[in-house]
Amino acid sequence: MSYYADSPLNTLKHRFHLLPEYEKMSFVRFAKITLAKPSPKTVTTCPHCQSDHFVKNGFKYCADDSGTKTQRYLCRGCGKSFVENSGTILYGSKRDLSTWKEYIHCLIKKESLRDAAAICGISLATSFAWRHKILDTLQYMMEDITLDGVVQADETFFNISRKGAHRACFPEDDKDYGDPLKVYEETDEDLAKQQAERAILKAAQQETQRKRGISDQKVAVVCAVSLNRSIAKAANTGRTSYQQLKSVLDGKIKPNSILVSDSAAIYKKFAKENNLEHHAIPRGKHKQDGYHLAYLGSYHAKLKNMIENRFKCVATKYLNNYLAYHNFIASGAKTNAEKETLLLDFIRNTPCVSKVRDFAKRPAFPFPMEDDPEILKKEQEIKAKAAEKRKHTIAVRKEWKERAKKYTSS
Structure with missing residues (x-):
């Protein structure tokens, strides 16, 4: 029997020394992030009333089946319960602190939202929310x-850039968007109309980049x-x-x-x-x-x-x-x-x-616009165009529904 087969640790050491230097450094960084557990936070006051008279009150368990538990406290001053992360962006998270630490590691390395989501085992929407919660706090x-x-x-x-603002152009009360029945009823005229609308939208997006200087x-x-x-x-x-x-x-x-x-x-x-x-x-x-x-x-x-x-x-x-x-x-x-x-x-x-x-309710510009009437006028024009597009979309979808009903009845 091989010597390395009897000792998994020695096998790991042997294979580690066979790796190139850059892979060794990558493995060491990964081990530090994965194995290192953040130290517990020292709680000195109640986050609700700032009283220092509180007692321990059981534990709060993480919802990701990792078995991670956090000490819960009960304030004798206001009678409210809290944990060490109450009032912060970590409170209410279904992931433990080690996952947040791993996500911060990805943030420092400038990983994309999708890469960070894959590394940390979270969804793309959660990755987006975590990034902007951290960056809002970082300010x-x-x-x-x-x-x-x-x-x-x-x-x-x-x-x-108005990335993420296109949802305002679509109605919220129409739940049949993407009905597959409409595909069978589309004609060449409908496709031509859609291509024309896409061309108009693309021209409107490029309009903001026409002026030089x-x-x-x-x-x-x-x-x-x-x-x-x-x-x-x-x-x-x-x-x-x-x-x-x-x-x-x-x-x-x-x-x-x-x-x-x-x-x-x-x-x-x-x-x-x-x-x-x-x-x-x-x-x-x-x-x-x-x-x-x-x-x-x-x-x-x-x-x-x-x-x-x-x-x-x-x-x-x-x-x-x-x-x-x-x-x-x-x-x-x-x-x-x-x-x-x-x-x-x-x-x-x-x-x-x-x-x-x-997040979706944030103004399009992160600075006050009251002193710039031209920008306010343009914003009103954009909102008016969005409202017209919304009415047109509602009318088109109603027409699709009627055609779908005729298709299913026949």
Whole structure:
């Protein structure tokens, strides 16, 4: 009998040493994520009334048949029951904490929603909900970041994207969508009408990308970077005004810092009011007096690569989430393992700020639009077109139902 057959552990060691180096490193990372169990959270106060007078009250078992249990507590002050994750995005989850840790590992590695769902054993809808719950919470962490030293600032622009908004064009009261009986009744005229409608819809989608340069069809993202830290937030559409710049950078740059920007007047005014030394790079030049915007240009390139290539353009209403996501991952002061631990501890101790049912109700733009009447007018036109399309869809489906009834009766 072979020596390795008697000892499964020795067999595993032998096969491990036969692997290439990159597969060894991948296996070690997987083992660390899979086998390491997060330490229990220390509960000090009741999340409902902030009282420190509570007692243990049995256990709460996870619903995924893993046998994982969480200590339940009973507050003597308000009489309410709670667990260590009450009030956070982890509360009510049917997955244990190790699955969330594995998902955060996928998030740091910039895995797609489908890949993360397959790795963690969850559905695509759950993967989407988890990502945006985490990113909504992450924005609170990014709000505490301040920049100092030499700070480079400028705007970058993204196309307006309404991904996920197409459901508003369809009626909610029609439950017979996708009835297979309609297939047998479709004629060449119906198919031609559908192709024409698709062509009109495609032309409407491309209409937002026709204007070249800076226009109200672009979302302006104000960015500022210093050593290992960065700030980015969607401010407006079109050119950025001083008030819009101030809403993003006010209080984010420490006094007596050095602000490097282009020759736009809004940066000169911002530097003067915030006691900053300002160096403007003239148009057509790359540097001035030893200062440049090379680091900011590299930051813009990485940001656009993640938004437009890695994630195939994100919806404008979720743009701030992905900006906070990029800033957290791009911070070079910590390793990926430290970032995973930091993010897991943060979401375990931060109140939940969003619910799944509220995702679809988010406004199309993550910034106030009251000061831009042109955008409001366009939004009203889009809503009117959606209402007309909805009426047309209802009429067409009623016609399909009548034809289906005639087909079944004959």
